[in-house]
Amino acid sequence: MLPAYDLLRDRLHMVISDKAEQGHAVEGLDAELDTLPDSYAALAELAGRLADLPLVPDWPYVEPSELDDIWNEADPKRPLGAIASVDMDDSAKRVEAAFLGSVCGCVLGKPLETRLTGEEIHVGLEQLGEWPLSQYVSERIRGVLPRVHRSWPETVREQIVYVAPDDDINYTIMGMLVLEQFGVGFTQGDLRDLWLRHLPIMTTFGPERTTLLKAGAHSLKGSPTVTGGISEEISSWSEAINPGEELCGALIRADAYGYACPGRPALAAELAWRDSRFTHRRTGIYGSMFVAAAIATAQVADEPMAIFETALRFVPQRSRFYERVSDCLDEVQQSSDWEEGYGRIHAKYGEYGHCRNYQEVGMLINTLRFAEDVGHGICIQVSQGADTDSFGATAGSLLGAYFGPGHLEQRWLDPFNDDIHSGMAWFFERSLSKLAQRMGELPKRVAAELESP
Numbered sequence: 001m002l003p004a005y006d007l008l009r010d011r012l013h014m015v016i017s018d019k020a021e022q023g024h025a026v027e028g029l030d031a032e033l034d035t036l037p038d039s040y041a042a043l044a045e046l047a048g049r050l051a052d053l054p055l056v057p058d059w060p061y062v063e064p065s066e067l068d069d070i071w072n073e074a075d076p077k078r079p080l081g082a083i084a085s086v087d088m089d090d091s092a093k094r095v096e097a098a099f100l101g102s103v104c105g106c107v108l109g110k111p112l113e114t115r116l117t118g119e120e121i122h123v124g125l126e127q128l129g130e131w132p133l134s135q136y137v138s139e140r141i142r143g144v145l146p147r148v149h150r151s152w153p154e155t156v157r158e159q160i161v162y163v164a165p166d167d168d169i170n171y172t173i174m175g176m177l178v179l180e181q182f183g184v185g186f187t188q189g190d191l192r193d194l195w196l197r198h199l200p201i202m203t204t205f206g207p208e209r210t211t212l213l214k215a216g217a218h219s220l221k222g223s224p225t226v227t228g229g230i231s232e233e234i235s236s237w238s239e240a241i242n243p244g245e246e247l248c249g250a251l252i253r254a255d256a257y258g259y260a261c262p263g264r265p266a267l268a269a270e271l272a273w274r275d276s277r278f279t280h281r282r283t284g285i286y287g288s289m290f291v292a293a294a295i296a297t298a299q300v301a302d303e304p305m306a307i308f309e310t311a312l313r314f315v316p317q318r319s320r321f322y323e324r325v326s327d328c329l330d331e332v333q334q335s336s337d338w339e340e341g342y343g344r345i346h347a348k349y350g351e352y353g354h355c356r357n358y359q360e361v362g363m364l365i366n367t368l369r370f371a372e373d374v375g376h377g378i379c380i381q382v383s384q385g386a387d388t389d390s391f392g393a394t395a396g397s398l399l400g401a402y403f404g405p406g407h408l409e410q411r412w413l414d415p416f417n418d419d420i421h422s423g424m425a426w427f428f429e430r431s432l433s434k435l436a437q438r439m440g441e442l443p444k445r446v447a448a449e450l451e452s453p
Contacts (some may be wrong), residue, residue, distance in 0.1 A: 005038045012043065014243030015050050022246070022282060023059035047241050062318040063282040067273050070285070073316035083310070084263040084300035088447060090404070091262040092440035094299050097374070097408060098259060098400030099172065099439040103420070103432065104412045105378035105396030106168050109388030110155040111137045114147040115354045118342050118385040121145075125383075133379040136160060136415065149389075160415040163432060165423030167203055168252045168393040173422060174198065175256025175275065176439055183449050184260075184271060188278045198424045206244040206355075207279040242279075247355040250276030251287035252390045255397045258295025260442035265293035267446075269314040286321040287357045289314050291364075291394060298401035304368040305333065307402065321357070324349065328362030332369050341366035342384045353386055360391045367395045374399040374408040 136157035272292035335341035371377030381395035
């Protein structure tokens with residue numbers, strides 16, 4: 001019943017690759033792994049060493065994963081409280097618009113979520129006579145692209161009749177649930193329990209699936225003892241055999257925390273840290289904090305680029321994330337249109353493809369700079385390729401929060417027939433509009449909690 005040796009070796013090789021990317025000294029470890037005997041004890045010993053590898057001597061970055069250390073490395077002049085006054089009724093409508101924009105962006109991107117570049121998408125849509133993208137993707141796309149996503153029967157425009165299940169949407173709902181049930185003081189133990197209750201294993205990927213599997217195994221011995229809001233076993237879950245700890249899985253879980261904190265990017269980033277630290281490290285955490293802070297800021301911002309300039313103040317300034325996202329900001333500022341912006345970003349960061357954060361966050365910035373409204377913006381985002389559904393969803397949240405209600409044409413929502421299929425267990429809301437209204441209550445809920453003695 002234990003994992004096969006080949007599976008463990010494959011995952012440890014991926015962890016070693018991740019460690020090299022993070023600046024750790026990994027020389028000889030792949031070869032050592034290949035020569036280890038088929039022994040769980042030997043593999044576990046190596047996994048333990050991987051969790052505590054030294055950095056190479058000339059590594060120029062400082063990338064902590066604990067919150068106090070992150071704050072010590074972030075902009076010391078970052079705003080710690082509210083950055084603007086907020087009309088809660090306006091915020092509720094903005095959050096509804098953000099969630100609906102996120103759903104539309106996700107569905108728009110799903111048929112194309114097959115590691116395509118922007119160039120491949122451009123060529124395919126041009127062959128169909130549908131470039132630039134301006135509506136949900138046609139099922140005819142199967143004839144002109146090298147591959148389409150397996151969800152296409154539910155997500156191409158000729159066949160959409162509801163919001164199809166998707167992990168990006170699930171995680172936004174999960175963020176809503178944790179805030180509804182536990183408030184801003186939620187713990188990672190609370191997250192664990194909600195994940196076990198609501199997330200079928202096959203609706204998760206990467207570190208989320210690893211964490212859920214471990215949580216399920218630990219549940220066999222009953223509820224663990226929790227001290228200080230987090231059990232010892234949870235704190236170690238992402239320290240050993242957890243490849244992908246810097247991928248975008250934590251970033252796509254950040255939306256609800258940004259929704260709930262209009263004009264409070266510091267609080268949004270802190271909530272996103274608590275969620276992301278459950279599964280991710282370093283860049284994986286920073287991406288989540290950045291997006292939550294950006295969505296919180298977008299609700300009160302007057303100018304798109306200021307959203308991201310503010311959000312960057314909440315991540316470590318000596319990190320790869322800060323360096324590369326700052327560069328993407330500069331590249332987008334120098335661009336005359338979104339296609340030039342994409343070309344500049346892809347030329348520099350195209351190696352960071354599907355789920356790898358740097359290029360995709362740069363493309364988010366590009367989208368917000370040139371979007372005319374929510375629908376136009378999600379089309380820009382998806383047209384840039386890579387993780388089209390996840391970042392289509394994140395772009396939709398940012399666009400809806402920034403533009404507010406009235407900037408998403410009804411034609412984007414009509415195909416869903418006000419019906420959403422989340423695929424979650426023990427979650428029964430099927431009305432998209434009611435779920436959006438429920439999201440819209442988060443800012444008032446959090447404000448009331450902050451005001452209570």
